[in-house]
Amino acid sequence: MSNKAMMHVLPVEAYTSQEWFDREQLKIFSRTWRFAGFREDIADPGDSITVQAGLNNIFIIKGRDHRLRAFHNICRHRGTQLLRAAGKAQKVLTCPYHDWTYDLEGKLISVPDEDPEFPNLDKSCYGLKPAKVDIWRSMIFVHPDPDAGSIMEWFGDIEPFLGPHNVDELIEYPEARGSYEINANWKVVVENYIDVYHLSHLHSGTLNMYDHAKAEYQFVGPHFAFWEPLAADYLENIERNAAMPLVLPKDKLGAWVPMLFPGLGLGESESDWSIFHITPLGPELSRVETRTRVKDTSAWEFQKQQWRSSRFFEKSITGKYAGDKNSDDPMTSGDFTAEDIYACEQQQKSLRSPYFEVGPSAEAGEKPVREHQQIVKTYLDS
Ligand code: FES
Ligand SMILES: [Fe+2]
CATH class of the missing domain: 2.102.10.10 (Rieske [2Fe-2S] iron-sulphur domain)
Structure with a gap:
């Protein structure tokens, strides 16, 4: 590693200005x-x-x-x-x-x-x-x-890096269909999705069923490929641990979490298959739509129970996280999506401060973030 710290590619304005937003609409999302x-x-x-x-x-x-x-x-x-x-x-x-x-x-x-x-x-x-x-x-x-x-031509090269799920055979779980707004630029949301460095920190209590140290990831053209295996102790008792009926054979368990350019995340796990679709609404506002497919209707019923006890799900109905009814703290929500939204919105808030200055970037764990910024830049320069 060189002595020089890795730095980010895009300026702060890329995440706050209307002018950047308009250029992205024209040069990325219209093309x-x-x-x-x-x-x-x-x-x-x-x-x-x-x-x-x-x-x-x-x-x-x-x-x-x-x-x-x-x-x-x-x-x-x-x-x-x-x-x-x-x-x-x-x-x-x-x-x-x-x-x-x-x-x-x-x-x-x-x-x-x-x-x-x-x-x-x-x-x-x-x-x-x-x-x-x-x-x-x-x-x-x-x-x-x-x-x-x-x-x-657009997706062919990334296809071998996606999960082996037979998407056509899985059925949508309609109650899991979600749509919410995040007070952050769409690239903040994408960067969070592809930031490997944060997985064992922000999500130390929520995504520990996966072995992040064994994650494999790379860009294939403008699309990001990511795979990680289940943690060994979780895998050992997979029948008891898995939230839902498995949709993959036992020798292929793990999570494929690609981000297809621009802004379509997939979550392809051992027990479900979902989309995470980001739409930019403004320089500092994005909408995310989620839809989930599972193995069969009994998996729905099972999942429903899980969701009922999920504090994030509870909040989407009552405005408060479950458990401690007075708590509105996403960091105690027990839900990794709530943690991600929190991190994105807090990061976005700092971008307009005159004291904000981006720091060094992790060589491996944040490499995808820098590469995505470079892809955006290339589109805007074309
Ligand atoms: S019929 Fe006149 S605008 Fe469509
Ligand atoms: Fe995350």
Whole structure:
């Protein structure tokens, strides 16, 4: 190791300024594949979901031919958004402003008062603008550019580093679906997710079933791969210790926790499979959506019991952590997510202090943090 301490790549403004935020929206989130939902969210013809991909609002709809198509959510008349949220079994898409109507394949099919208001209108020139949609490991992704490369060009190289879970066979545990805001820049949230150094410190009481010293991790293109085994003593009594029915064979137990660029974390463990989807809302505000898949319905029931006794779950309902009803301290919550949110928000608070100055960075345990910053920088410079 050199005498010179490892330093971070991005300046403080990258985490606080509107200007950085706007550039990231344009150069990162408008130019990469964006997670939109699970395959089963759009089950039947006419079902749709909308998703924000940087500057682009896009909707995905299943056609009468059962194919998924993605379109920019912009009426070709004067631009009003056609769809506001998820829709079910729509037959056609009618703009709320002047009722221009499109079919499920994006063709403009009717214009009120076409005669006499729009003489010689060639409706075939005003179909909805397409975006690109694809499915990978049961997840639907969109790209604003209809000519973008394939999803396998984007994710193919990281695939061998993901868990062996058969995602299609696991079922969603709907009560575990969560959405919350974190008062921190999206990169603070990502950096926390890929910071290996903090695991045995911030989470000393919550993630000790894993052997962090044996973690293996690296970037594969812009995506981060991470795996760690269960701790030996935990593994020895896995039947008694595991929170839920196992979804992996015994010789493959452990946790794969990749972070797919930009901002889609996966949590692929011995007993469940989940997503942790980060959306930047502002320079110092992010939303996280979580969805979890488990082995079967009996696993749901089991998990429900666990969640009922979880202090974090309790707080999401009552505003207080369970146990000590007067305590609002996430550091006693017994929940590693609450610990992470606490760390992110406390870190963000310091960034505007004139006395804040970033310190040296751990050579191995914080290498992913520096590498992610470099990837962001490369995108912004391109
Ligand atoms: S803006 Fe959509 S019909 Fe006018
Ligand atoms: Fe953490």
